[in-house]
Each structure stands twice: as C-alpha cells, then as structure tokens.
Amino acid sequence: MNPLESVAVLFGIASVWLSTREHLLSWPSAIVNVSLYFLVFREARLYADMGLQVVYLVLSLYGWYEWRFGGTDRTELPVTRATRRHAWTLGALGLIGTIALGTLLARTTDAALPYLDSALAVTSLCAQWMMTRKLVENWLVWVVADVVYVGMFAAKGLWLTAGLYAVFLGLAVAGYRRWLTSWQHRTA
Numbered sequence: 574m575n576p577l578e579s580v581a582v583l584f585g586i587a588s589v590w591l592s593t594r595e596h597l598l599s600w601p602s603a604i605v606n607v608s609l610y611f612l613v614f615r616e617a618r619l620y621a622d623m624g625l626q627v628v629y630l631v632l633s634l635y636g637w638y639e640w641r642f643g644g645t646d647r648t649e650l651p652v653t654r655a656t657r658r659h660a661w662t663l664g665a666l667g668l669i670g671t672i673a674l675g676t677l678l679a680r681t682t683d684a685a686l687p688y689l690d691s692a693l694a695v696t697s698l699c700a701q702w703m704m705t706r707k708l709v710e711n712w713l714v715w716v717v718a719d720v721v722y723v724g725m726f727a728a729k730g731l732w733l734t735a736g737l738y739a740v741f742l743g744l745a746v747a748g749y750r751r752w753l754t755s756w757q758h759r760t761a
Contacts, residue, residue, distance in 0.1 A: 575616070575733075581609035582737045589741055592704065593748035595652070595755065600637035604630060617729055620684050621674055621694040628698055636705035643706075652755045655703065655710040663699040670695035689725060693718055709756050712749035719745055 584606035591599035607629040614623035643650035674695060675688035684690060696718045703711035719742040726735035 575613060577609050578613045578731065578733050581606055581613055582733050584609065585737050586740055586744075589744045589748070593744055593751050595640075595707070595752070597637065597640055600633050600640070603633040603636075607633065613731075613734070617731060618683060618685050619690055619729070620682055621678060621687070621690040625694040625697060629701060632698075632701045632705055636701075639705050640707065650707050651759055652707045652709060652752045654756060655708045659703070659708065659710075663703070667692075667695050667699050670698070685729065686725060689721070693722055693725065707752070709749065709752045712745045712752060715745040716742060716749070 584602050588599050588602040588606050591602060607626040611623055611626035614620070614626065640650050642648070671688070671692040675691035678684040678687035678691060696714060700711050700714035700718060703714065719738050722738040723735050723742065726732075726738060
C-alpha cells in the first residue's frame with residue numbers, strides 16, 4: 574500500500590467533510606489532498622486524473638477566494654441553485670472535453686482507461702467548478718462520478734482510493750441534503 578495514498582485519503586475525507594459544512598478550511602485541506610494524489614495517479618498511469626489534480630489545485634485556490642469574498646459586496650458566497658444555462662453549458666463542455674481528452678490519451682499515451690478516465694476527469698472538473706460557486710447540484714454530479722470512480726479505482730487495485738470514493742459518495746449525499754437545506758433557509 575502506498576503511504577502517500579493513505580495520507581491523501583485522510584486529507585480527501587477531511588476536505589469533503591468540511592465542504593459539506595460550507596467550512597472555509599475545506600480548501601487548504603483540498604490543496605494538500607490534490608498535491609498528494611498527483612503523485613499517486615502518476616504511479617498508476619491515470620494521466621487524466623493526474624492532470625486533473627493540477628486543475629483542482631487552481632480551482633481550490635479560486636474556491637477558497639470565492640467562498641470568502643464571492644458574495645455581494647465581497648461577503649461570504651451563499652449556496653445557490655444551478656440554472657438551465659449552467660446545465661447545458663457544463664453538459665456540452667463535458668461531452669466535448671471527454672471526447673477530446675480521451676482521444677488524446679488513447680493516441681498518445683499508455684493510459685489504462687483513456688475514455689473512462691477522461692470522462693471522470695472532465696465531469697469532476699465541472700462538479701468542482703460548481704462547488705467553487707456553491708451550486709447545490711454539484712453534489713448530484715459528484716454522486717454519479719463517485720459511483721463510477723469506485724469501480725475504476727477498484728479495477729486498478731487502488732483499494733484505499735476506491736474506499737475513499739465510497740466515503741465521498743456518502744458525503745456527497747449528505748452534502749446535497751445540507752446545502753439544499755441551507756439554500757431553502759436562505760430563500761425562505
């Protein structure tokens with residue numbers, strides 16, 4: 574078992590748990606998590622997910638700022654709902670990104686699962702961006718991605734990471750419920 578994977582798992586759980594509670598410390602813990610997973614995925618030859626960690630790093634810095642100052646008059650950003658425009662835009666970007674990245678990885682690398690890895694990477698990017706904007710529906714996208722991630726990581730023998738994504742799945746369900754309640758109370 575990779576010791577980096579073990580530490581990454583702990584920081585990943587902490588980060589998502591803090592996110593479900595809209596806690597600002599979710600972002601620094603995410604930065605540690607993605608930095609460690611960059612190395613874990615490089616060893617596993619999951620290149621799309623390795624590259625995804627770099628983007629997560631940038632999104633974590635952005636999310637940290639937005640959650641703190643992204644609201645009205647540079648106040649804390651509140652939980653809101655995604656619009657139809659969000660859904661169509663992110664859906665189109667997801668499809669185009671999956672095809673482009675999957676094709677690139679299939680043709681230029683020894684990627685183990687180029688299209689599945691790419692689909693999950695692109696979907697995760699969309700969900701993570703949604704989280705930086707505190708859109709309730711980010712958790713629903715994570716639920717779908719986490720189900721598939723569990724299977725992929727188990728197939729690659731990354732058992733701790735598969736377990737982590739099973740925990741993430743439960744946290745995503747809890748996060749959806751908490752954020753929906755937060756939004757309902759704010760709009761009531």
